[in-house]
Amino acid sequence: MEEKHVKLGETIWNYMSMGHELKKSDVILVFGSHDRRVAEYAVELWHQGWAPWLVFSGGLGNLTQGVWDRPEADIFHDIAVAAGVRPDSILVENKSANSGQNVIFSYKLLNDNNIPTSSIILVQKPYMERRAYATFMKQWPGNIEETSLCVTSPRISFHDYANEEVGPMKNTVEIMLSDLYRVHTYPEKGFQIYQEIPPEVWEAYEKLMEAGYKWKY
Template identity: 55%
Template sequence: MDTDHIVTAETIWKYMLLGHNMIKCNAAIVLGSHDTRVADWAAQLYLDGFTPCLLFSGGLGNLTKGVFSQPEADLFADVARGRGVTSDSIFIENESTNTGENIQFSYKVLIDAGISTDKLILVQKPYMERRTYATFVKQWPGDVAKVKFVLTSPPISFNDYPNEDVGSIHDVIHIMVGDLQRILIYPNKGFQIYQEVPTKVLDAYESLIQAGYTRHMIQTGDIN
């Protein structure tokens, strides 16, 4: 791989991270994916006393369909139990197939369980923090202005992020380019709020597209 591509991609990685400070909350919504380190990090937040319960959200999506033998939420819950999270502190939503559904369906689970939603932690992959933020603000079924929430992800550097589960750094760059595309086009579709994208990030995005990192870019109408 061209090392210049790695440096360019790290510009996008840094933009995707929000740097929120952690707060104690009523619940943590843990968005499913192909990266079980997200579940491990959520379990650590629970063990550290930041949340009394974890809501794992996710069925099977683009990156896990045909790969996972069970829904993302169920697999993540198993990881959390293995870390010592008690079953009565775990809620599961395993029907969602995209980020918007993660948010919408999780709201219903929390409301049905009688859990206050005024303070929430959203747990996601590092390069999905910004997209999850934009989706939450747009798709939360309740009054989002009354919710104090933070985004967090496993504290892993870009160079250390690839592993046998998420793929090579080449694979990760393909996915990040696709995620930034969604940040750019989804506000016009009503899926996310608009976010300013700095010129240097847009330049990195265009450079990586020209270099062929387009495998996870979407066609019109795709909402995943």
């Protein structure tokens, strides 16, 4: 990638990462993805005592369909158990196909198991934090005003994020373009709450699209 495009991508990355401060909670809710580091980070949070329950949510989504042969939540579950998390501290929701379903199906699973949900740590990829937050705040079936939410992600910088699994930086940039467009358009569809996009962030989006970058999904 050209350096000017890297800087534009970093502008979007910084906006999409929300930087919430962690706080002790009832549940660590982990959205599935194509990045196993999300599961590994959630396991760290559990071992550190941030919440007693881990919920892994995700079937096969846009980035894992045809790539993984098992649901994202099942793979994340196995990562957690291998890293020493007690199986009786884990719940698995492996049918959801998008972020809205992650929220709705996980709520039902927690409710069915009589697990408190007054405070939740939501774990996603760094550049998915904002979209995950906006979706949760719109789709959570419980009383959102009585639910404390913080969103977090693996502590990885934009420049260090690329690896063999998630692909090169260009791949991440094109996924971010897709996600930012959804942050922009999904509120009017009723999928997410509205969030203001600063002019410089939308300008970065437009410049990357004009340069030939495309939505990844």
